[in-house]
Amino acid sequence: MLAIWALGAYITSIIVWNAVFKRNIGEAMVVGLLVTVAFAGSGFLSVLAHSVAEAMQEQVTYAAIAFVVASHVMGQTPLLMRLIDILNSLLGRVRGGPVYTSILGGGAFASIAHIGAAVTAAVGSITIPWMKRSGVSPAMSATVVAGCAGMGITFPFSGTMFILIGSAGVSQLMDAEDIVIPLLIAGLWCLLYRLVAAFIIVRRHGIQAMDPADLVPARQSISVGWTSLLLLAAIAVPLLLTLGPTGRALNDWTGTDVADAVSLVVWIPVLLVALVAFLGRSALPKRASQWWTLLGDSAPRVGVIGVTIVGAFAASEALASLGLPEQLTAVLSLLDAPLWILAIAVGVLVVAVAIPLTGSATMAAIGPVAVATLVGAGVPAPVAASAVLVFASTEGASPPSAAPIYVASGIAGVDPVRTFKPLIGYFCLPILAIGVFITLGVLPV
Known part of the structure; x- marks a missing residue:
């Protein structure tokens, strides 16, 4: 069981380096990789070289970095703010409109940018002042925005998704394209729940409609910002070319599998x-x-995500070379529990690890094991992977360590501690439940 001990050391070293020593996650992943490879003994250098070489050749490594650069460049333009203006024009006159706008805007941003703190900063800088002006308390304003931060993980093509599906254990169970539609549907379930939570928050806290002076007329916002809606074509076009009826028609017409030529993880960014x-x-x-x-200004973010992803993939390769998949299979075969208990146990474990770590680090540390456990219990691999990513998406709403909490609280000018209880009640525990229901098939994906 050498590989299982290596996995435990890998997880522990990441948590200690990141949460205890307060070092960035990129450093933590490098430390985790070195600790893992140390279990290879005399084969340390050969395993390390092979693992890093394999990680550097992953398509998903390129794609994740490309999305970071894209989100940075996008932040220099008014495109996403115009998209939020359109949502506000449509919903601002509704009671609690700023709350719904914040959630829908967070979903729109997260589906493209995927970075929790970036979603919180970009959307919160506009919607938190709007919510406060409409009578929403500063603590609840920060809670709503931070509670949306994790949505980037539950929509396809996040760095966290790439880390999970690129790991040795999961890549053997499914192809990258297999998770796209299930994860998209899972993300929509999470978005739908957040809208339900918004309805409850609006009624419970007596939130009213926005001040008309803060509204841009719908005709004006659409006239100015309609082009921002075209950003969705970056996702829609590759999906239409490779999946569904159009994908099948193109396959029949060309006599080949179009998905082999049009890689989603390459062409979307x-x-x-x-x-x-x-x-x-x-x-x-x-x-x-x-x-x-x-582009140079994006280097710090690119550097961290690049090192994180390469470190995660390399560690997965190293664990695979130590025999982790076979050893986990042997251990998991000894477990005998109803699926609903197993789903809750896996979900609680992932959520617990996501408290001190980011979603990406959580997936690198225990994501493959969590997916393998659910698959061993009979859950289809894409469904299991989607559920595990939903569990990890609680990172933005998990006190006390989640960065989005402090970003949102800083914008709202409120003590972060005041957001802890509502974040757990409105977002963390319900999202955990959604992941369990997806695993059990209650919420189909």
């Missing part, structure tokens, strides 16, 4: 960057030197 560069061209640099500076 390519199209997204191209659309952002075209639609936001008036706000973007005009000279090469200015572009160099702009």
Whole structure:
């Protein structure tokens, strides 16, 4: 059971380095990798070299970094703010409209940017002042925005998704494309629940409609910002080409599998960057030197996510070389519990680990084991992976360590401790329940 001990050491080293020593997750993943490879003994250097080489060749490594760059470039344009203006025009006159706008805007941003703290900062900087002006308490304003931070994990093509499906244990169970539709549906279930939670919050706290002075007329917001809706084409076009009726028709017409030629994880970020560069061209640099500076500003985020993903993939390769899949299979075969108990146990474990760690680090640490456990109990791999990602999405709403809590509280000007209880009640525990229901098939994906 050497590989299982290596897994335990890997998880422990990540948690200690990140949560106890307060070092960034990129460093923690490198430490975790070195600790894991140390279990190879005299084969340390060969296992390390092989694992890193394999990780550097993963398509998902490129894709995750590309999405980070795309979200950074997008932040220099008004595209997403115009999208939120459209939502506000449609919902601002509704009682609690700012709350619904915050959740829908968070969902729109998260489906593209996927980074919890970035979702909180971008959406919260606008919707938190709106909510406060409409009579929502500062604590509840921060709670709503932080509670939406994890939605990026529950929509396809997040770095967290790439870390999970790129791991040695999960990649043997399913292809990357297999999770796209199940995870999209899982994300919509989570979004629907958040709208239900918003309805409850609005009624319980007596929240009213927005001040008309803060509203942009729908005709004006759509006229100015309709092009922001085209960002969704970056996701829609590759999906239509490879999946569903159009995908099958193209397969029949060409006599080949179009998905082999049009990789979702490659072409979606390519199209997204191209659309952002075209639609936001008036706000973007005009000279090469200015572009160099702009892209250089994204280097810290690219560096951390790049090191994190390479470290995660390399550690997965190292664990696989130590025999982890076979050893886990042997251990999991000894478990004999009803699926509903197993689903709750896996969910609680993932949520607990996501408290001190980010969703990405959680998936790197225990995601493959969690998926393998559910698959061993008879859950289809894409469903199991979607449920585990839903569990991990509680990272933004899990006190006391989640960064989005402090970002939202800073914008709202409120003591973060005041958000802890409502975050757990309105978001953390219900999202955990959604993951369990997806596992059990109560919520189909």
